[in-house]
Amino acid sequence: MRLSNFHAHTTYADGANTAEEMVLAAIAKGLVEFGISEHGHTSISWDDYNMTPESMPLYFAEMRGLQAKYAGQIELFCGVEQDAYGDLPTDGADYIIGSTHFIESRGEFLIVDNGAAGQLESVNAHFGGDFIAFAEAYFAAEANIARITKCDIVGHFDLVNKNNERDRLFDTAHPRYRAAALTAMEEILKTCRLFEINTGAMYRVGRSEQYPQDWLLRELRARGGEVILSSDSHDCDSIGFRFAEMEELLRVCGFKSRKTLTRDGFIDIPL
Numbered sequence: 022m023r024l025s026n027f028h029a030h031t032t033y034a035d036g037a038n039t040a041e042e043m044v045l046a047a048i049a050k051g052l053v054e055f056g057i058s059e060h061g062h063t064s065i066s067w068d069d070y071n072m073t074p075e076s077m078p079l080y081f082a083e084m085r086g087l088q089a090k091y092a093g094q095i096e097l098f099c100g101v102e103q104d105a106y107g108d109l110p111t112d113g114a115d116y117i118i119g120s121t122h123f124i125e126s127r128g129e130f131l132i133v134d135n136g137a138a139g140q141l142e143s144v145n146a147h148f149g150g151d152f153i154a155f156a157e158a159y160f161a162a163e164a165n166i167a168r169i170t171k172c173d174i175v176g177h178f179d180l181v182n183k184n185n186e187r188d189r190l191f192d193t194a195h196p197r198y199r200a201a202a203l204t205a206m207e208e209i210l211k212t213c214r215l216f217e218i219n220t221g222a223m224y225r226v227g228r229s230e231q232y233p234q235d236w237l238l239r240e241l242r243a244r245g246g247e248v249i250l251s252s253d254s255h256d257c258d259s260i261g262f263r264f265a266e267m268e269e270l271l272r273v274c275g276f277k278s279r280k281t282l283t284r285d286g287f288i289d290i291p292l
């Protein structure tokens with residue numbers, strides 16, 4: 022299969038490897054196209070999670086240097102994963118991934134992809150123990166992600182489900198959960214049609230399911246959405262993690278193609 026991945030992090034933010042190490046790993050794995058999508062700055066998060074105002078220009082400069090250095094071996098792209106609360110412009114990036122990592126509740130910012138204990142604390146303190154209400158608040162925020170970030174790719178659409186292996190925290194078939202997710206999807210589709218299939222949590226926390234869940238992929242397909250494979254890599258080893266399986270899943274869910282980014286923009290790869 023033609024391998025490409027555009028969601029990856031480095032030591033400019035919360036990744037384990039340098040940008041050049043990631044590029045070399047992508048070349049070694051045979052990727053045709055590769056993009057790094059470092060976390061854009063937001064002042065509500067801490068500096069080792071995001072780029073800083075000082076490091077962002079260094080990141081862009083290094084990526085442009087790597088593009089030139091490895092031209093002919095791999096098509097390299099310089100992206101930004103921009104949060105809804107991102108507060109530095111993304112001008113100069115080749116593409117933007119729009120992601121919701123925080124929800125605002127009563128003047129506090131709650132981390133969506135905290136560990137299970139942290140998530141539960143937020144649910145108890147802000148939503149009276151109602152996890153579905155927490156998910157509804159997440160999807161209400163996620164609905165605006167494409168409009169706010171002007172993203173090319175919607176990142177980890179159902180991130181709120183991260184710690185919910187086998188529905189141990191809440192029922193993803195609950196009508197309120199499904200309605201909240203579908204309302205967000207439909208709102209996003211008015212601005213951005215391309216959603217990533219993200220295997221990051223399968224690698225990092227052993228989740229058995231990708232983002233978005235299978236049922237959401239079918240709903241996305243039914244609404245004419247488009248898809249791109251993404252490993253949300255925070256180290257070299259995870260680049261392209263379980264992509265062959267994801268490609269098969271996309272076929273099962275009715276997709277006829279997936280996207281990749283080239284110098285000529287996003288193109289279709291038939292499935």
Ligand SMILES: [Zn+2]
Nearest residue numbers: 102120176177
């Ligand atoms: Zn993210």
Ligand SMILES: [Zn+2]
Nearest residue numbers: 028030102253
């Ligand atoms: Zn990411």
